[in-house]
Amino acid sequence: MGKAQHLFLAIVLAASCGAPAIAETPPPIVAPEGERFTLTPAEGGYVRLNKETGALSYCSVKDGVTACRLGAEERAAFEAEIDRLQKENAALKARAEAAPVPPAARPNIAPSEEEFERALSFTERFLRRIMRLFREETSPGGAL
CATH class of the missing domain: 1.20.5 (Single alpha-helices involved in coiled-coils or other helix-helix interfaces)
Structure with a gap:
């Protein structure tokens, strides 16, 4: 038997054993360039290939809803x-x-007595100085 006869015999045996012919398998649904997934028809659904990661999952459609399992x-x-x-x-x-x-990150915490007195002292000194400036400006010898 020659090579051609062996090949013919192998094809006949494959066809007679119920093996599907290569032409019967539908081609994969190739996504356009830049798309992430490719779908290949499989029994009862599709095999989804993630082209970025190489991960495969089986997808089926039931009642109009597609579900894929990893x-x-x-x-x-x-x-x-x-x-x-x-x-x-x-x-x-x-x-x-x-x-x-940190102290600055403590929300809703009242200042300590020392912090309060210090702030009050600054405010008092500021107001006294402002009042003195107003008196000097409005006095008869003032610049106004």
């Missing part, structure tokens, strides 16, 4: 990332609670 590897990767972020969030919260609060 593959096992992608789900494990997402769950690992969620776990990492939860731990990082907890560590940041603990660090924020342990950090001292």
